[in-house]
Amino acid sequence: MTLYNTDPADYLTSTYSMDALKDIAKHGCESGAAHDHIYYSQTNEFFDQYEEHIVQAFDDVFGENIFEAAAKAGQESIQCIKNWCTWWYIEDFAHFNIEFAA
Numbered sequence: 001m002t003l004y005n006t007d008p009a010d011y012l013t014s015t016y017s018m019d020a021l022k023d024i025a026k027h028g029c030e031s032g033a034a035h036d037h038i039y040y041s042q043t044n045e046f047f048d049q050y051e052e053h054i055v056q057a058f059d060d061v062f063g064e065n066i067f068e069a070a071a072k073a074g075q076e077s078i079q080c081i082k083n084w085c086t087w088w089y090i091e092d093f094a095h096f097n098i099e100f101a102a
Helices: 008-015 018-027 040-062 066-072 078-101
Strands: none
Touching: 008 040, 008 078, 018 078, 040 066, 040 078, 066 078
16 A cells, blocks of 8 residues: 555545444444554554654644553554554544534
């Protein structure tokens, strides 16, 4: 998977239908609802491409460093931290889009 969009919102909008976003918002990424972001290779690539956006979005929402939050949540390896951060971002994106689509 090679990500071409410079904006993660554009990428996610082109990747997930509104029904898929509803499933992600309801069940979370861990359930497999984020069909293109199930495996570490997928979530880590997304994180590497959009790290600045993800870090800033988390700080905007929580006023906290996302890496510290991931560590507090029990994520120990860099692979797990990137996965946790990516899933948070996708779930937040799904909730935001569902809320404003209504």
